[in-house]
Amino acid sequence: MKKRFAAILCVFLMTTVLAACAGGKSEISQSSASSTQAASEKLDPVTLKILMWGNRPADFDKVVAEAERRMAGTLNVKLDVVFVPVSDIMQKIQMTLASGEEADLIWDSPLASMYSNIASGYYEPLDDLLKKYGQNILATRPPEMFEGNKVNGKTYGIPLGDSQYFGYTYLIRQDIRNKLGIAPIKTYDELVKFAYAVKAKEPGLAPILPSIGFLSEASFRSRFDQETQIRRTQAMADITLYYKNNDGKVYNLLDEMEPKVWDWIKNARKMYQDGIIHPDVLAIKDYEGEFSGGKAAIIPVNDFGVKNNIEQAVMKNVPGGKVEAVTFFDKTPKKNITNFSQWNFMSVPITSKHKERAIQFLNWTQQKENYDLLAYGIQGKNWEAVGDDKYKPLDSNYSWFPYLWIWNPTFERLNASQSEEVIELNKFTRDANNFEKDVLTGFQFDPQPVLNEMTKFKTIEDKYYPTIFNGVLDPDTAWADFKKEGGPSLKKIQQEMQKQIDAFLHE
Amino acid sequence: MFGHIVAFKQFRPSQGIWGSKWAGLDNFKFFFSSDDWIHVTVNTLFLNSMFIFFTLGIALILAIFLNEIRYALYKRLAQSVIFLPYFVSWLVVSFMTYAVFNTSDGILNKLLNAMGEGSYNWYGNANLWPYILTALFVWKMSGYVTIIFFSAITAISSEYYESATLDGAGRFQQILHITLPLLRPTLVVLLLLQIGRIFYGDFGMIYGIIGDNPILIPKTDVIDTYSFRALRSLGNFSMAGSVVLYQAVMGLITILFFNWIARKIDRESSLF
Amino acid sequence: MAFSNRLFSVAVYSFIAFFVVICAVPFWMVVVDSFASESSLQTAGYQLFPSEFSTYAYQYLFQGSQLWRSYSVTLVVTVVGTALSLLITSTMAYVMAHKKAKFGGLLSFMTYFTMIFGSGMVGFYILVAIWLGLKDSIWSMILPYLLNPFYAFILVAFYRTIPYEVNEAATIDGANEFTTFFRIIWPMTVPALATITLFYALQYWNDWYLAIMFVDNYHLHPLQIMIRQLIANMNMQSYLQGGNVSFDKPLPVKGVQLATVCVTIGPIILLYPFVQKYFVKGLTIGAVKG
Known part of the structure; x- marks a missing residue:
């Protein structure tokens, strides 16, 4: 029973693992390429075992052979990459670590069990190794990426990412908007107007289909709250606990309702009652699929731009169907706050016998031509370069997965087929200097002291949050119930968190 | 077995089971500190009782009836067909369920509309779902159980039926007085085997179909889905272990009790 | 009437x-x-x-060269596993059901006990992967499932329907325990054995869990793990398509779920007619008695 339990744990978490898409950088840091293995001394041949999730791409063996050929004579590294289904990766990692089995590099994520694995002392602190062997690894990422992802002041995993901020977008049906004669949407009010127009003139099409959790209608709006910057905390996946502005305080919705959030909730309730929000919002599991099937006019998604698969599906499924992305993201530098957290890491288990070699290998991957090989496959066969910072895939035999082991904002190429606007947004979020630094950058919440409250609150939260934030229940009564049941637990979590934050800021 | 000690430990995998600190009953607190454990236990028992009763009942009827069928081809075909749903994954079942019950273009609502009735929000009424789940479970699993009963029936000597026919017993009476009594040991064994697991909810099914739908949770949340939702982002071995231990101990008590009853009635059909 | x-x-x-x-x-x-x-x-x-x-x-499901390799791994595991399981389960159940066997009740209880109380995941993993050294071995996909208590008890129920006189008669005729079991008892429980065979075959055919845990070498990956990998990662991939991945067309997320059902049903379409054959002529008990 336990095995099944742990196995499924991951499935859910994984859906939010990766958020941002690529942003390319035109200037390639030449310095990093030159710091190749200090000398051309020959190292003993060694095979590194690397554990990650995903499918083994059809051409993976060819790419690995090429990589090994390039490393032959210098690094002399052979690669044994084990791919595990994403639904089982968390369990696989824990088994490997707990049994002390040999592995040299492991993908992990705070959304999987990275923090508890660190707390258990499974991962090697990498700071010294990086200084010694990882010049390229350090040079290809802004220092904030390391700073924002330390645990107790140490780096336990190499942050993989190419963005400092996660984009959020409403996908809407452009063809319907044009048909109804509505101008391109610039504000949330216009979005709502469009939704009401859909309701009035397009029967059979649900105006808005939100999802549950953070993607519930009322909580998704916090992403576009530029004035107060209401943000999620490290403790909760939604905004029951939240940060505001940049004052280093945790706020608690159940303790004191934020008037702005209450307006969002009220608005969601009105839209649900008016039939604007899909009546089965809580029952639909694949909400993107519903949109792709032409059954909803607006959905919220975790990304900038229109996803390729959705765009094509709508085009195919609905005659004349077209999708456009509407985001209210403010592209003014320093307007948005970020704590530079990343969701994918490469860690070195303490039991590895080849720690230096593992870091040397990763360092080797952080050179443009090697990065290109491992990220996109064989040039001319799997992909072709479009300029220095874009590429075009030629076949699907080498699926894109740099985020699992090598991803960095310097060498990552953008898909040339993306729109100008999306490329702009992605370039913007890639640059650390465009964002206001969160005073809590580098803070990690340790749930251990309030574990019982956390578990208790999560079951209560699941009962109320998506219902209230999607307007399914009358918020006046439901909120009182939510407060009564969950209030005490959340208060304790909030207090513990504030305590840890104060200690962090004090240092 | 020793794995269950994690329930009493503040388990750190690196320190091993024995090396980890003792936690006393701390790991049980999250589960027992509110009244939720009573609700989810009641739900688990209620749903599983329905599942067991109807699956065994329908499978028994199916097996007996299949045995009455004289056309060999029909019999074989029917046998195969009722086994097929066993292979349909719960994920697919959940999509089918949605296709039937959804508000806007669900099959049921289309039928209602055709009869001049308004649409009904099926996913909004939690009380219906224990029965819908039961129906789905019976649909998927009874073919599997039918095979066991059917093989038990074929093991019954034809002499019994021959002499009964000579005595002028009708087919229905033969079932009542020969088949059913001879199937009893198999039935009791299957029943006892299921009862031992009555505290374990069918996670794959219930999470697959209900998911995180808060409206349906009050009536369909079982122990496994509850602790899943409580712990999914924390990955705590010990707390998960405490719930499993609770299920195992309760299951053991239940099975010992029912096995004892079975022994009282008929020594031969008890498990041990 | x-x-x-x-x-x-x-x-x-x-x-x-x-x-x-x-x-x-x-x-x-x-x-x-x-x-x-x-x-x-x-x-x-x-x-x-x-x-x-x-x-x-189906094209998506069966892409790559892994398919045939996986198919043969699955076949070997299924055939060897089912044969061994059948032997072990039937002999074990026979002892548990045997009136004269000592500790039959205790044995049954222990069998049942492990069905409710597992050994815990980490313990199980260390036992198989490290103590038994079965990591990356085909046996790691066979041995842990050799005895399924559920099937053992179903067989026990069958054995109990055989009158004890059969054993006595065999002993008088000079048959030893092995002869009695394989020559006399075994043929009498053919319908039950056929059922158990079917169930075991299904269990081995459908299993991915052991392979995920113990087999890192993808040359030894069975069919189910291949399918699981594709399906589990599919949503993730279709999610990623928005970013930097571009396939020629959207992934068949919904279709693959259905195709999987059809693919997993493969063995049953072949095996079920055999099993059914044994359901028809299960009249042996009467014959022996007479």
């Missing part, structure tokens, strides 16, 4: 027919819609006759 018999027959046939229909219709939809295009699944959902035909889901 005749009338009530006929009434009964009508009830029997119509009940079975009803059940067959409610099983067949959804299953038909699974099979047929696994050949439907992804777009017809997205717009029209499950249909009795899909509007657009496509084998893309």
Whole structure:
């Protein structure tokens, strides 16, 4: 029973693992390429075992052979990459670590069990190794990426990412908007107007289909709250606990309702009652699929731009169907706050016998031509370069997965087929200097002291949050119930968190 | 077995089971500190009782009836067909369920509309779902159980039926007085085997179909889905272990009790 | 009498027919819609006759060279595993059911006990992977499932229906325990053994869990793990398509789920007729008794 339990744990978490898409950088840091293995001394041949999730791409063996050929004579590294289904990766990692089995590099994520694995002392602190062997690894990422992802002041995993901020977008049906004669949407009010127009003139099409959790209608709006910057905390996946502005305080919705959030909730309730929000919002599991099937006019998604698969599906499924992305993201530098957290890491288990070699290998991957090989496959066969910072895939035999082991904002190429606007947004979020630094950058919440409250609150939260934030229940009564049941637990979590934050800021 | 000690430990995998600190009953607190454990236990028992009763009942009827069928081809075909749903994954079942019950273009609502009735929000009424789940479970699993009963029936000597026919017993009476009594040991064994697991909810099914739908949770949340939702982002071995231990101990008590009853009635059909 | 018999027959046939229909219709939809295009699944959902035909889901499922390798691994595991399981389960169940066997009750209890109380995941992993050294061995996919308590108890129930006189008669005729078991008891429980064989074969055929845990070498990956990997990662991939990945067309997320059902059903279509054959002629008990 336990095995099944742990196995499924991951499935859910994984859906939010990766958020941002690529942003390319035109200037390639030449310095990093030159710091190749200090000398051309020959190292003993060694095979590194690397554990990650995903499918083994059809051409993976060819790419690995090429990589090994390039490393032959210098690094002399052979690669044994084990791919595990994403639904089982968390369990696989824990088994490997707990049994002390040999592995040299492991993908992990705070959304999987990275923090508890660190707390258990499974991962090697990498700071010294990086200084010694990882010049390229350090040079290809802004220092904030390391700073924002330390645990107790140490780096336990190499942050993989190419963005400092996660984009959020409403996908809407452009063809319907044009048909109804509505101008391109610039504000949330216009979005709502469009939704009401859909309701009035397009029967059979649900105006808005939100999802549950953070993607519930009322909580998704916090992403576009530029004035107060209401943000999620490290403790909760939604905004029951939240940060505001940049004052280093945790706020608690159940303790004191934020008037702005209450307006969002009220608005969601009105839209649900008016039939604007899909009546089965809580029952639909694949909400993107519903949109792709032409059954909803607006959905919220975790990304900038229109996803390729959705765009094509709508085009195919609905005659004349077209999708456009509407985001209210403010592209003014320093307007948005970020704590530079990343969701994918490469860690070195303490039991590895080849720690230096593992870091040397990763360092080797952080050179443009090697990065290109491992990220996109064989040039001319799997992909072709479009300029220095874009590429075009030629076949699907080498699926894109740099985020699992090598991803960095310097060498990552953008898909040339993306729109100008999306490329702009992605370039913007890639640059650390465009964002206001969160005073809590580098803070990690340790749930251990309030574990019982956390578990208790999560079951209560699941009962109320998506219902209230999607307007399914009358918020006046439901909120009182939510407060009564969950209030005490959340208060304790909030207090513990504030305590840890104060200690962090004090240092 | 020793794995269950994690329930009493503040388990750190690196320190091993024995090396980890003792936690006393701390790991049980999250589960027992509110009244939720009573609700989810009641739900688990209620749903599983329905599942067991109807699956065994329908499978028994199916097996007996299949045995009455004289056309060999029909019999074989029917046998195969009722086994097929066993292979349909719960994920697919959940999509089918949605296709039937959804508000806007669900099959049921289309039928209602055709009869001049308004649409009904099926996913909004939690009380219906224990029965819908039961129906789905019976649909998927009874073919599997039918095979066991059917093989038990074929093991019954034809002499019994021959002499009964000579005595002028009708087919229905033969079932009542020969088949059913001879199937009893198999039935009791299957029943006892299921009862031992009555505290374990069918996670794959219930999470697959209900998911995180808060409206349906009050009536369909079982122990496994509850602790899943409580712990999914924390990955705590010990707390998960405490719930499993609770299920195992309760299951053991239940099975010992029912096995004892079975022994009282008929020594031969008890498990041990 | 005749009338009530006929009434009964009508009830029997119509009940079975009803059940067959409610099983067949959804299953038909699974099979047929696994050949439907992804777009017809997205717009029209499950249909009795899909509007657009496509084998893309199967192409996606069976891409790459791994397929045949995986197929043969699965076949070996299934055949060897089922044969060994059958031997061990039937002998074990025989002892548990045997009136004269010592500690039969205790043995049964221990068997049952482990069914409720597992050993915990980490302990199990260390036992198989490290103590037994079965990591990356085909045996790691066979040995842990050799005895399924559930099937053992079903067999026990069958053995108990055999009158003890059969054993006594055999002993008098000079048969030793092995001869008694394999020559006399075994043939008498053919329907039950056929059932257990079927169930074990299914268990081995459908298993991915052991392979995930113990087999890192993808050359030894069975079919189910290949499928699981594709499906589990599919949502992730289709999610990623928005970013930097570009495939020629959207992944057949819905279609593949249906195709998987059809692929996993493979063995049963081959095995089930054999099993059914043994269901028909299970009349041996009477023959021996007479």
